Amino acid sequence: MKLVVEERISVDEGQFGSGTNSPCSTSSPQMFTAKCKAAAAATSEAADLALREINGRQGFTTLDSVARKLQDAVRTYGTLGCATSPTAADTRKACLEPAAVIAQGFPDLRSGANLGLAGKY
Known part of the structure; x- marks a missing residue:
């Protein structure tokens, strides 16, 4: 599980970055663009993979929670139309948390995968 998930994360993180280096960072000028939308899709796919890999396995509560939270954030980002550079201030503000x-x-x-493998859930 660790190798499959880590490989996916590493490839996508290399392409899109993470944290303040992500196009979805709230300080990034790309947060309201297709670049963040692509990073969101890759993040969602990595979360889906993690959930498939841990399906039925005990001890991965944190990873399960993180992956589901990511899926929700990606859905919200898409539903709000954040990648289309919305002009309404309330919409732009609502995009900050999922981004x-x-x-x-x-x-x-x-981190969720590592905690699960270390028996720390």
């Missing part, structure tokens, strides 16, 4: 979750997605998935 921040997405930006931190790869490190959070990695």
Whole structure:
């Protein structure tokens, strides 16, 4: 499980970055663009992979929670139309939280996997 998930995370993180280096970082000028939308899609796919890999396995509560939170953030980002550079201030503000979750997605998935493997759930 660790190798499959880590490989996916590493490839996507190399392409899109994470944290403040992510196009979805709330300080990034790309947060309201297709670049963040692509990073969000990659993050969602990595979360999906993690959930498939841990399906039925005990001890991965944190990874399960992180992956589901990421999926929700990606859905919210898409539903709000954040990648289309919305002009309404309330919409732009609503985009900040899901974008921040997405930006931190790869490190959070990695940490969740590591905690599970270490028996720390």
